[in-house]
Amino acid sequence: xxxxxxxxxxxxxxxxxxxxxxxxxxxxxxxxxxxxxxxxxxxxxxxxxxxxxxxxxxxxxxxxxxxxxxxxxxxxxxxxxxxxxxxxxxxx
Amino acid sequence: xxxxxxxxxxxxxxxxxxxxxxxxxxxxxxxxxxxxxxxxxxxxxxxxxxxxxxxxxxxxxxxxxxxxxxxxxxxxxxxxxxxxxxxxxxxxxxxxxxxxxxxxxxxxxxxxxxxxxxxxxxxxxxxxxxxxxxxxxxxxxxxxxxxxxxxxxxxxxxxxxxxxxxxxxxxxxxxxxxxxxxxxxxxxxxxxxxxxxxxxxxxxxxxxxxxxxxxxxxxxxxxxxxxxxxxxxxxxxxxxxxxxxxxxxxxxxxxxxxxxxxxxxxxxxxxxxxxxxxxxxxxxxxxxxxxxxxxxxxxxxxxxxxxxxxxxxxxxxxxxxxxxxxxxxxxxxxxxxxxxxxxxxxxxxxxxxxxxxxxxxxxxxxxxxxxxxxxxxxxxxxxxxxxxxxxxxxxxxxxxxxxxxxxxxxxxxxxxxxxxxxxxxxxxxxxxxxxxxxxxxxxxxxxxxxxxxxxxxxxxxxxxxxx
Numbered sequence: 001x002x003x004x005x006x007x008x009x010x011x012x013x014x015x016x017x018x019x020x021x022x023x024x025x026x027x028x029x030x031x032x033x034x035x036x037x038x039x040x041x042x043x044x045x046x047x048x049x050x051x052x053x054x055x056x057x058x059x060x061x062x063x064x065x066x067x068x069x070x071x072x073x074x075x076x077x078x079x080x081x082x083x084x085x086x087x088x089x090x091x092x
Numbered sequence: 093x094x095x096x097x098x099x100x101x102x103x104x105x106x107x108x109x110x111x112x113x114x115x116x117x118x119x120x121x122x123x124x125x126x127x128x129x130x131x132x133x134x135x136x137x138x139x140x141x142x143x144x145x146x147x148x149x150x151x152x153x154x155x156x157x158x159x160x161x162x163x164x165x166x167x168x169x170x171x172x173x174x175x176x177x178x179x180x181x182x183x184x185x186x187x188x189x190x191x192x193x194x195x196x197x198x199x200x201x202x203x204x205x206x207x208x209x210x211x212x213x214x215x216x217x218x219x220x221x222x223x224x225x226x227x228x229x230x231x232x233x234x235x236x237x238x239x240x241x242x243x244x245x246x247x248x249x250x251x252x253x254x255x256x257x258x259x260x261x262x263x264x265x266x267x268x269x270x271x272x273x274x275x276x277x278x279x280x281x282x283x284x285x286x287x288x289x290x291x292x293x294x295x296x297x298x299x300x301x302x303x304x305x306x307x308x309x310x311x312x313x314x315x316x317x318x319x320x321x322x323x324x325x326x327x328x329x330x331x332x333x334x335x336x337x338x339x340x341x342x343x344x345x346x347x348x349x350x351x352x353x354x355x356x357x358x359x360x361x362x363x364x365x366x367x368x369x370x371x372x373x374x375x376x377x378x379x380x381x382x383x384x385x386x387x388x389x390x391x392x393x394x395x396x397x398x399x400x401x402x403x404x405x406x407x408x409x410x411x412x413x414x415x416x417x418x419x420x421x422x423x424x425x426x427x428x429x430x431x432x433x434x435x436x437x438x439x440x441x442x443x444x445x446x447x448x449x450x451x452x453x454x455x456x457x458x459x460x461x462x463x464x465x466x467x468x469x470x471x472x473x474x475x476x477x478x479x480x481x482x483x484x485x486x487x488x489x490x491x492x493x494x495x496x497x498x499x500x501x502x503x504x505x506x507x508x509x510x511x512x513x514x515x516x517x518x519x520x521x522x523x524x525x526x527x528x529x530x531x532x533x534x535x536x537x538x539x540x541x542x543x544x545x546x547x548x549x550x551x552x553x554x555x556x557x558x559x
């Protein structure tokens with residue numbers, strides 16, 4: 001098991017990296033930024049996969065499957081719509 | 093071996109996610125962000141899938157297929173519906189986190205050695221945040237979509253904040269008890285109660301929120317969905333969930349701060365202030381009359397201008413007028429008239445809403461100017477065209493201390509030599525605030541649906557009236 005102190009450590013560092021990087025995001029792109037981070041936060045897919053696919057009782061795996069469906073929907077629609085919007089930003 | 097692959101994949105995916113966000117700093121590189129994001133996500137999914145504990149592959153394939161079936165159509169909604177799609181996806185994110193947390197809890201009841209205080213604490217946070225984000229975002233999506241049985245107007249009642257905080261407080265207290273005694277006889281019954289309270293709190297939180305506050309609320313919910321993923325990472329000992337969730341959480345946080353600043357309000361004020369209802373019409377002594385202008389007259393004004401600044405608002409989105417705006421832009425630029433678009437950070441219903449709509453209509457992003465950059469130019473502007481924007485150009489924000497929008501930075505439309513304001517109806521409008529911009533001596537009103545009004549203007553130019 002990972003030491004939870006190191007998890008908190010990683011969390012704090014990742015938050016600061018996030019703040020640093022997101023502050024530089026072009027204001028033009030806030031809407032696609034939000035759909036992109038939506039897709040990224042669907043990383044919950046990793047947890048859902050384990051709960052759905054491991055050898056757990058059926059009721060547990062049903063909860064996992066619904067979570068997996070929800071995460072997958074976010075991944076697919078999030079990345080597709082981000083790309084669709086970004087394509088529209090043209091300089092001239 | 094597969095464990096090492098898993099760890100390496102987590103590191104690679106984290107790096108790619110950070111790169112993806114980095115590439116969003118410029119529209120020129122932004123599409124790389126999607127490639128990086130998709131690669132990172134694929135790596136993460138595959139590396140998890142090949143782990144030896146995964147045995148039920150059919151279930152996974154089925155859930156993934158269902159995700160594609162719903163996700164693809166959701167990505168093709170008209171761009172005017174992007175705010176509600178975004179809210180809906182926050183709901184899905186919250187639901188996934190809440191369900192995984194619930195599954196883990198009941199799983200561990202059979203193997204209580206998993207329950208450490210830290211993990212159980214994270215699990216309770218994950219479940220509360222996940223489920224309140226779920227219902228809160230569904231409500232927000234419903235309001236944005238104007239679903240019939242969800243009240244559009246903010247709903248307030250006496251003692252609302254006490255009720256809301258009471259519900260949240262009860263969930264937290266029960267959650268703390270669960271952390272202390274996760275395997276007590278009452279615990280498996282108390283857990284669903286926490287879920288129920290979180291679901292209820294999500295609904296109650298959004299009921300008093302009006303349309304003008306949606307950009308902030310959507311940003312806050314974005315942040316919650318990220319934090320729920322972080323909590324899931326703590327529960328599952330998964331670093332990738334922690335890093336990706338933290339990136340999403342910080343993005344939502346920054347956007348919320350920017351939105352709040354753009355309205356000169358605090359988080360608590362947005363969430364507990366019930367903005368929409370405290371607004372009341374300001375009585376400003378003498379009641380001035382509007383001056384209405386015909387499309388011929390307005391076109392003449394525009395034709396003689398050298399610099400035209402267009403200020404779009406939610407009204408442009410509702411009327412889907414962006415393509416007509418583009419035609420007007422073409423007609424004006426063809427005549428050598430400089431046209432700029434002034435974008436207020438909270439114009440529309442989500443951060444960046446106006447930019448995306450104008451980009452959809454093929455207006456080059458170099459013509460889109462932020463509030464702080466356009467304001468010094470406004471005195472040189474010959475005609476300011478306000479399209480369905482209201483609060484963001486209301487001069488009362490500068491001085492009227494009793495106005496709910498007092499202190500909010502605005503676009504100085506009133507400083508332009510002439511103002512053309514396109515407005516759906518002659519009523520004071522949804523917010524109920526009088527806007528003195530409309531009755532200024534140099535303001536001319538064009539009443540009607542933005543798409544029709546701008547279409548008529550374009551006809552004036554294209555129809556041969558001007559050469």
